[in-house]
Amino acid sequence: MTQKKPRSARGVASAVLDAHSSEQLAGLFRALADPTRLRIVSAVFDDEQCVHDLASVLELEQSAVSHQLRMLRDLRIVRRRKEGRHVYYSLDDSHVRDLFAFALEHIRHQEGSR
Amino acid sequence: MTQKKPRSARGVASAVLDAHSSEQLAGLFRALADPTRLRIVSAVFDDEQCVHDLASVLELEQSAVSHQLRMLRDLRIVRRRKEGRHVYYSLDDSHVRDLFAFALEHIRHQEGSR
DNA sequence: TGAACATATGATCAATTATTCATATGTCAA
């Protein structure tokens, strides 16, 4: 493991985050702060999936998946595409894809260094 | 066997996240899913700060700050340095610094595109 | 030693939230 200093991120938050920004940012993190939603995100990471298949793969009730998808949709993290009676969900935001990937790498490295 | 990844973050989660990984990852995001903790992180982003100054700057009770700092410390997001009767907190993990900076950039861009 | 200061922490309470159940809406095929 390297221990180099990332000069890139320094200075980004020179002042303490104001109330509005911190609420907004917390909202983004909160969307990813649940195992079920993370598994949904990982399931649609590469390809779109319909609700039924998501429920099946994740072994969750269809209702639970729908509720979480709605939240992710409200936060513009996933988007819907209707096709007949199926609704396909996919990642709406590549930033979130990167955020997810970055954080996943982080915990995997942490895991190894304990 | 191995397929070529068309984009940087693609392929990171080729399979659906397992229960353990999703719990761990959710834990990391949950740590940042609260405005108060985010403001604490932003306050120690560049320099260490003692508890009292954090409480003063963030306009929070000392107790509330201490509780949140403990959580951040348990998650190895901040670290303590004792000096006399003061305890100075700083970011313990540069990955978190990058994660924070990345996410902040994200919402700032989103903000502009609405 | 005692008083003031700095930090930590257990208990409590209010607010939030993830899931389940029941049900509604919408689509397709026979």
Add this chain to the structure above:
DNA sequence: TTGACATATGAATAATTGATCATATGTTCA
């Protein structure tokens, strides 16, 4: 149309959580 399938959603419930209060621990200095 009817019945089966796919998805969405409101209500209820249990679990989690952030802040506060009261108090404990630890440090410095007169």
